[in-house]
Amino acid sequence: MKQIGRRYRWLVPIFLMASLPAWSATEVEGLDFKHGIAFFHELKYSADFTHLDYVNPDAPKGGPLVLPTQTSFNTLSPGNSQSLTAPGLNWTLDTLLIRAGDEVTGFYGRLADGIAITEDEMAIVFRIHPDAQWHDGVPVTPADVAFSLEYRLEQVEGNVWYGFVKEVEQIDERHVAIHLNTPLTLNNIIILQFMTVMPAHYWSVRDPSKVSLEPPVGSGPYRVSAVSQGRYVDYERVPDYWGRDIPVNKGRYNFDHIRYEVYRDSTVTREALRKGLIDIWTEQDVRYWHNSFDTPATEKGWLKKIRRSFGIEIGIRRALAFNNRLDRFKDRRVRQALTLALDFEWQNRTLHFSNRTRANSYFPDTILEATGLPSEDEVALLEPFRDQLPPELFTEPFRFTEVESPAHHRANMEKARALLIDAGWEIQDGVLKNADGEAFEMTFLSQNPEDSRILLPYFEQLDQLGIKANIRLAESSQYINR
Known part of the structure; x- marks a missing residue:
């Protein structure tokens, strides 16, 4: 909310002229x-x-x-x-x-x-x-x-x-x-x-x-330089590449040959790394990072484990995104209830070896991240929309609620139930329904079968609220089309 309505000007000096339909x-x-x-x-x-x-x-x-x-x-x-x-x-x-x-x-x-x-x-x-x-x-x-x-x-x-x-x-x-x-x-x-x-x-x-x-x-x-559909694609460095010496390219693109090989399964890919068939593997599952690479090759320095820094990449790495085009997600109270039902701290301890950090902004750890209360200038921008904005925006810095104990999570679930009731949803025979009798159902679209491990505990919490949730796995082309 910190940057709402603000027009940013270039800080780099640039010659400016009136915008025309065509230039001579x-x-x-x-x-x-x-x-x-x-x-x-x-x-x-x-x-x-x-x-x-x-x-x-x-x-x-x-x-x-x-x-x-x-x-x-x-x-x-x-x-x-x-x-x-x-x-x-x-x-x-x-x-x-x-x-x-x-x-x-x-x-x-x-x-x-x-x-x-x-x-x-x-x-x-x-x-x-x-x-x-x-x-x-x-x-x-x-x-x-x-x-x-x-x-x-x-x-x-x-x-x-x-x-x-x-x-x-x-x-x-x-x-x-x-x-x-x-x-x-x-x-x-x-x-x-x-x-x-x-x-x-x-x-x-x-x-x-x-x-x-x-x-x-x-x-x-x-x-x-070579290709086999669904198996591999080879690239060769262009020795007379026109841009090899321009400043943004200098010192980059150093390998003469690069091959991408298709491995459909993560377990097979890890084994290929251990056997020296591939050179680099980005491990996304913290369980395997901790348990699968303590091998003689690692001890001898042949296989190196490096924690990657994402540098200046802006944005959260993983998130559950609601499709706000669907009526049931348009109500902020519903989205807040669904957020309260997620026990991030338990998942982090149990599933991720406490390696995850929850983002409180779409732009964490950058100058774009909103911190604290809105400044005077920001309040001036927000003031015309005050009646459309949550009151706490002006009085409380935003942070996700941290679950410190099971009792704390139970309290969050009670808040979630109250929010859903306030938004017009009630549990009838164990199913959350609106005034028209429509059941609250959610489908999570994913390309990764391992997402089930993360989502299933969340589905159990949603079930306590009367919400039926499921995960639908899709190939890349289906995922794009959906």
Whole structure:
């Protein structure tokens, strides 16, 4: 709630001009393009930086890297969101921007060597790097950016991710403008920095939405060298990659060959790691982290256990998300009751070796996290909506209730029952129903069978409230479509 209604201005100095439907070459020349942009703070790296601080610019290059993936694949097409795209394919394509790994909201040019924003923040202009080229030697142009963005806007999910885009304008041979429906936000930039640019000259005579195992033309540090559907995909480093020496890439992409191998089962994947068939495994289950890797190989230093820091990645790592489009979840009292029913502390002790930390914000441990009570400026912004907001927002700092004992959890369950009754739900013959006699049921959609271990204890608590809950496992394509 801390940032409601606030318009953030760029802290990086940027030449500003009125937003126009089209620019002439003279007007573009008048723009003061910058090497990066930032929200909330100054850019860490100046225009003349040579490399990111957290990489070794002189890192040796060579050798193979074998990585596991538990998601099968059936296509090498980067434009088919309804199919299973091969893992690692993003390494074959460049993006306009890259987010620095040691800044919360610092973005620097990659395909773009300059960025400018209009005074009303209704358009952003990218200047394409003069050396950028595709693997077949064709230069990257604004036409490629326009093709990539317009193609995505035509897809089913286009308006979900790119609904902020009004139109794309090719200004000249190096400049492209993205006109917006609303003033530019951090979320817009985050989405744009994930958008890989596709070669228009290649895909204009092919259908990016079709399933295909033909290695596509890219512009990135790697290209596909071999593929076997659903088994593995190999990538080779492009020795003459156009961007190998630009500052955001210096010291990165050092392996000559990278292979992704498909392992459907976590137990099999762990065994493959112990046998040396794969090089890295990210363990998501804390039980196995504690119990499965104390082997002779670990004692000899052949196998190393490293706790990963997520750096400046913003957001909670795992969460139960309510679909607020469903009527029963639109009532805040219902959502609060469901939250009270979850005994996080018990789950953390019993299931996670007390390794989990509960997030009290969508942006924990960053400058974006709301802490304490609203400031005077924030209260001024919130005041017009006071009658629509919970009163405690103005008097109590938000934190989830910590369950200190079984008695404490029983008290939480009583509060949950009272909230549900207040919201119009009552238990009839052990089933929670509304005034129309509709039973309260919940279905949790998941891709991971191991989620059952976490959810089943929660389902027992929901059952005490008269709520019938179940988990539905879905393959990746089904999960996306749902």
